[in-house]
Amino acid sequence: xxxxxxxxxxxxxxxxxxxxxxxxxxxxxxxxxxxxxxxxxxxxxxxxxxxxxxxxxxxxxxxxxxxxxxxxxxxxxxxxxxxxxxxxxxxxxxxxxxxxxxxxxxxxxxxxxxxxxxxxxxxxxxxxxxxxxxxxxxxxxxxxxxxxxxxxxxxxxxxxxxxxxxxxxxxxxxxxxxxxxxxxxxxxxxxxxxxxxxxxxxxxxxxxxxxxxxxxxxxxxxxxxxxxxxxxxxxxxxxxxxxxxxxxxxxxxxxxxxxxxxxxxxxxxxxxxxxxxxxxxxxxxxxxxxxxxxxxxxxxxxxxxxxxxxxxxxxxxxxxxxxxxxxxxxxxxxxxxxxxxxxxxxxxxxxxxxxxxxxxxxxxxxxxxxxxxxxxxxxxxxxxxxxxxxxxx
Amino acid sequence: xxxxxxxxxxxxxxxxxxxxxxxxxxxxxxxxxxxxxxxxxxxxxxxxxxxxxxxxxxxxxxxxxxxxxxxxxxxxxxxxxxxxxxxxxxxxxxxxxxxxxxxxxxxxxxxxxxxxxxxxxxxxxxxxxxxxxxxxxxxxxxxxxxxxxxxxxxxxxxxxxxxxxxxxxxxxxxxxxxxxxxxxxxxxxxxxxxxxxxxxxxxxxxxxxxxxxxxxxxxxxxxxxxxxxxxxxxxxxxxxxxxxxxx
Numbered sequence: 101x102x103x104x105x106x107x108x109x110x111x112x113x114x115x116x117x118x119x120x121x122x123x124x125x126x127x128x129x130x131x132x133x134x135x136x137x138x139x140x141x142x143x144x145x146x147x148x149x150x151x152x153x154x155x156x157x158x159x160x161x162x163x164x165x166x167x168x169x170x171x172x173x174x175x176x177x178x179x180x181x182x183x184x185x186x187x188x189x190x191x192x193x194x195x196x197x198x199x200x201x202x203x204x205x206x207x208x209x210x211x212x213x214x215x216x217x218x219x220x221x222x223x224x225x226x227x228x229x230x231x232x233x234x235x236x237x238x239x240x241x242x243x244x245x246x247x248x249x250x251x252x253x254x255x256x257x258x259x260x261x262x263x264x265x266x267x268x269x270x271x272x273x274x275x276x277x278x279x280x281x282x283x284x285x286x287x288x289x290x291x292x293x294x295x296x297x298x299x300x301x302x303x304x305x306x307x308x309x310x311x312x313x314x315x316x317x318x319x320x321x322x323x324x325x326x327x328x329x330x331x332x333x334x335x336x337x338x339x340x341x342x343x344x345x346x347x348x349x350x351x352x353x354x355x356x357x358x359x360x361x362x363x364x365x366x367x368x369x370x371x372x373x374x375x376x377x378x379x380x381x382x383x384x385x386x387x388x389x390x391x392x393x394x395x396x397x398x399x400x401x402x403x404x405x406x407x408x409x410x411x412x413x414x415x416x417x418x419x420x421x422x423x424x425x426x427x428x429x430x431x432x433x434x435x436x437x438x439x440x441x442x443x444x445x446x447x448x449x450x451x452x453x454x455x456x457x458x459x460x461x462x463x464x465x466x467x468x469x470x471x472x473x474x475x476x477x478x479x480x481x482x483x484x485x486x487x488x489x490x491x492x493x
Numbered sequence: 494x495x496x497x498x499x500x501x502x503x504x505x506x507x508x509x510x511x512x513x514x515x516x517x518x519x520x521x522x523x524x525x526x527x528x529x530x531x532x533x534x535x536x537x538x539x540x541x542x543x544x545x546x547x548x549x550x551x552x553x554x555x556x557x558x559x560x561x562x563x564x565x566x567x568x569x570x571x572x573x574x575x576x577x578x579x580x581x582x583x584x585x586x587x588x589x590x591x592x593x594x595x596x597x598x599x600x601x602x603x604x605x606x607x608x609x610x611x612x613x614x615x616x617x618x619x620x621x622x623x624x625x626x627x628x629x630x631x632x633x634x635x636x637x638x639x640x641x642x643x644x645x646x647x648x649x650x651x652x653x654x655x656x657x658x659x660x661x662x663x664x665x666x667x668x669x670x671x672x673x674x675x676x677x678x679x680x681x682x683x684x685x686x687x688x689x690x691x692x693x694x695x696x697x698x699x700x701x702x703x704x705x706x707x708x709x710x711x712x713x714x715x716x717x718x719x720x721x722x723x724x725x726x727x728x729x730x731x732x733x734x735x736x737x738x739x740x
Binding site: 105107110114116121122124125126128129132133136161163164165167170176177178182186 | 506507523525564565568570674675678679680681682683684685687688698
């Protein structure tokens with residue numbers, strides 16, 4: 101028994117038949133890359149709380165960053181189901197690796213492409229696509245998480261530049277980022293997006309230590325102390341919270357797919373173990389309580405796959421709603437976390453070691469169930485959708 | 494210089510092998526298909542040669558014999574970087590038949606590469622047969638190919654060492670492990686670009702198969718392992734001599 105035995109992805113409902121050949125080639129590429137490059141090093145990096153940063157340029161070369169961004173800006177012009185499958189396969193490796201790619205793609209490249217000027221697109225997107233530049237996204241503040249509209253980070257118009265003051269927290273990629281897409285209020289209290297570059301005087305990014313989750317991913321703060329931001333660094337084409345919220349929609353969409361990968365990895369590892377581990381003279385897979393755990397895991401993975409696929413079709417058709425993405429993110433993260441816990445139990449004591457991926461996925465998913473809209477807030481988004489009454493205000 | 498890579502469409506190597514009821518054919522239901530791993534290494538080396546040859550390699554073409562469902566495999570080869578794919582629309586019945594079909598499209602290439610073995614039926618005859626049919630040289634067990642001054646420098650694995658041979662083109666090289674470090678993973682951009690690369694479908698010629706598949710047999714299931722206590726060594730002798738009859 102080895103955790104590195106050949107991976108067999110579960111596909112109980114022949115969901116593969118719903119994917120195009122191109123989408124399957126995309127998935128196969130990232131699956132092979134994760135098997136070759138992420139799986140062998142991830143436990144060690146997780147333990148040392150170190151992002152495998154030498155993989156970033158390789159991720160860029162593969163086209164993992166901004167796959168749906170048009171080719172003329174360095175993307176690959178792929179569809180959203182392909183993007184989802186990329187996230188799924190990355191998160192089979194590790195949620196931290198997937199988070200790095202999610203932030204680069206959905207929270208940095210997406211807003212620059214959607215809301216940026218042509219000059220901004222040409223300046224940043226090709227380098228972000230290759231991984232030559234790393235990006236981060238600043239919305240959450242120390243005192244404003246689920247309520248970003250109350251943010252206190254502000255900027256003043258000083259005539260030839262903006263003067264930015266404030267702080268952002270829980271920022272993936274913060275310390276290694278070359279550019280930060282920062283959401284802050286102007287003097288009329290309107291939320292605007294600013295591109296802040298590493299090295300601008302007054303801009304610092306201290307690291308957040310002591311995480312028991314996403315340890316193979318960089319998390320930190322962004323601190324702005326009278327930072328002079330050139331006027332051409334404002335994203336010209338969006339005003340208000342819909343800017344950052346549309347970025348979060350794109351990232352949440354990726355998470356709804358990504359976590360299926362973590363769940364599949366846990367399920368695959370547990371199934372193999374249960375078939376090989378002998379107790380009372382037979383494989384533990386022969387016991388009903390183990391079969392219950394495995395059968396329920398496969399059922400939930402199958403439902404999550406179908407939910408994600410339908411979400412992808414709606415997104416490709418331009419019909420997807422924020423509430424639909426919210427429901428899929430919430431459901432899929434929850435089932436992935438439950439599966440990680442239950443599959444760990446199948447392994448008994450072995451399940452707590454880093455010979456197997458369950459504990460790492462489980463701890464990662466505690467972040468994933470919290471970021472990009474907490475589990476509770478996503479439920480209230482659905483509540484708002486069906487009653488018309490926002491219970492989170 | 495033009496390179497042709499022969500591409501086998503084979504079940505993923507993790508596939509659980511099943512046969513139909515009368516055991517005359519492989520049961521392909523639910524099977525994931527991949528590029529034959531040795532062919533994938535050959536394609537990877539061809540791409541490396543193209544990229545480092547300073548324009549000497551004009552084109553890398555991939556070809557297979559297979560029905561429409563094998564196009565996904567060819568599309569992946571195009572995503573890896575091949576310039577064009579050719580599919581001969583027939584069932585790849587056996588090596589002689591496949592080589593006869595490939596011979597109709599394989600003229601005009603300077604280097605043809607075939608994997609040393611097919612991961613499905615362990616076939617290994619197509620490359621040699623094709624060379625014979627085309628009247629070309631062929632070299633087997635190739636673990637390295639370089640282009641030097643317009644000539645091919647080829648490394649072969651031989652018993653106890655390796656051999657370096659210089660050969661004029663055209664040539665069929667039957668390649669094995671070592672030809673490339675690891676198969677190239679197609680990048681997203683390459684996958685997108687593969688959409689618009691040519692995939693030509695060619696009708697097969699009449700060719701009689703040289704062999705006929707009679708039946709498939711699964712290996713016998715492994716018997717349960719018998720454990721013998723440390724102090725009962727004489728039971729081992731009994732089991733080996735009287736039951737297993739190997740002594």
